[in-house]
Amino acid sequence: MVNQKMKQLGQNRSVIRDIFEYGRRRKEQIGEENVFDFSLGNPSVPAPEILTQTLERLIKDTPPQLLHAYTSAAGDDGVRRAVAEYLNNTYDAGVSPDYIYMTCGAAASLTISLTALTEPGDEAAVFAPFFPEYRVFAEQAGAKLKVIPSRKGDFQADADEIEKGITPATKCLIINSPNNPTGAVLTDESIQTIAHILTAKQQQYGHPIYLISDEPYRELVYGTEAPYLTKYYDNTIVCYSFSKSLSLPGERIGYVLVSPKAQSCSDIFDAVCGAGRALGFVCAPALFQYAVKECLGQTADLSVYDANRTLLYGALTDYGFECVKPDGAFYLFMKSPEPDAVRFCQRAKKYELLLVPADSFGCEGYVRISYCVQTDRIKAALPQFKRLAEDYGLKQPD
């Protein structure tokens, strides 16, 4: 009667959403302050004051029939020019406003890019662990998601695995740095490895392989930087979102950018426009297009995430947990003390700690802890983590 796949996607919420909903019910039972919810990647710091001021000014000063009008499908020309200029000034990115397409956020950027690129039978490769919605987006575009493990321990590029994973059917490779769920930031060396292998494979197979760089966490880095991909590999498509950098995830604003150096970049951009049209996007929300234009390079106060990261990583390793020290994003990736991370998360619930098993991220034996919460909440949760560690008989490392 209805599309069965869509029905299943609607009924089977993601694991993350399920845990979040459990948390909501649990808070009603025992009080908000007694549940420690580390499930969602929802920015906890407010949007910067400049964003609020910009919104106020735009609404006050712009005639509504201009402010709220349709923009071109690809976005307002002035906004696209400003984004290109910002990226070229900041990263020497070498991008052009002609190949920037404003979108309703990162998810839209990805569905549009994948729909634009792939034909049935194509493979979209991704490094594990990965954001589980990639599978949904790739399959909706008619592609098959091909999972390539990243290097054990530090989640950098693993040359052997990439060599094995890229096949004649590979249309694109999605990378996500800083990474959800590990917080790892791909190093210069990793990106050179990826670019080198893709270049060779393109030659071997006689067709382009596109690198899709999903970058909602680009600005959330601690003592390091995320290299800009267009400088390493020509066939690059960047999917960006302002959700995390400006703390406005509900407003849905981002962009797709095709490198001007990409093979047939004009065709790719046409296909991006076609995909946006076919999927029903029309244009990105107009007010927020104009707002982000005025806030390029600005961010919410991200220092809170860094403080949370240091506090949580320090304490958990102290209690004997094995964690990957994150260089970016707002996730801590922690090894489960027992092989089954789902069981571990169940046990953590006894201590009112809500963690996400990484199984659905394509990585067993780990959990994701979202530390985009008030620092006080982390402080309050530490005794519970300590008890959980003791429950498993963990010992402080020497």
Next chain:
Amino acid sequence: MVNQKMKQLGQNRSVIRDIFEYGRRRKEQIGEENVFDFSLGNPSVPAPEILTQTLERLIKDTPPQLLHAYTSAAGDDGVRRAVAEYLNNTYDAGVSPDYIYMTCGAAASLTISLTALTEPGDEAAVFAPFFPEYRVFAEQAGAKLKVIPSRKGDFQADADEIEKGITPATKCLIINSPNNPTGAVLTDESIQTIAHILTAKQQQYGHPIYLISDEPYRELVYGTEAPYLTKYYDNTIVCYSFSKSLSLPGERIGYVLVSPKAQSCSDIFDAVCGAGRALGFVCAPALFQYAVKECLGQTADLSVYDANRTLLYGALTDYGFECVKPDGAFYLFMKSPEPDAVRFCQRAKKYELLLVPADSFGCEGYVRISYCVQTDRIKAALPQFKRLAEDYGLKQPD
């Protein structure tokens, strides 16, 4: 290299967009005031003051980390409740907040509904003339668009044509009242005819046939009303947008509503949620969800469109053109004085009149005139229309 269909969709802009772009260039050549552009359905009246005030208040009074946060995928609960309450109070619609899914506007409502309902091989039926993007949306969802002519002369439901057009493969029938491009509003009688035939066909074929009511022009009616579909037919899905009623087409805000009386309405709603997820919508823009909640039942000053309608219809029929008097929307449907409407539009260009041939709307021999412009522009265009009529030797009717 890229998806060929998406590339074509990106390269072949709609006829409407092509004419609009021609107008832009022409205005640069001979001056804005000398080109009479009736191509686009872009609201010309500003959003109502209450919308601007609501936006200002929300931004001033709400902590940004709440205002700009993700809402649930289906939309904020309070917004969904308010929409249901408004529809039940206003139309006695019998709808439930549980089956309302907030979207990024009408196009998103349609792609989500079609993706939720159809499986490959299904047919989505539509009455001609119709908004050409329906074909793009239906085909992207994997369905085949089946065109059913509406009644000649008044564009109401034609029982014989519907009987012929609904087949065992029909999954849904899209209706659009007030209609783009004719301005016709389906009468109570037409809707009863549709409901009657669909009910019989459902029984005959042993499966539900859904009525998708695309209603961006619901409030743009002149001396009549658009009946509310859930009261006529149980298997109804309403696709609504605030773009035209509140004059905010660039902000992308609307909803999909599944009638609680629809067969398997819970499954349909799950599939709607699944489709929204798979297409990359995440949630409708948060600020505008809260804003439209406070503006339900409010509209921009639509009296301008009525004045334009009266002025244009009166003058053009006076000059000898044959027009359908529109009861709604902001389009005038005019018969081409020569059989080939594309040639007629070419000739109209000589008089700097930009009209859209209705061929791509599935109706040859007609043109669409969008009168959502300043009334002064219509007044200034009338002498040109008069010359065009004289060029064709048209005579004022007796």
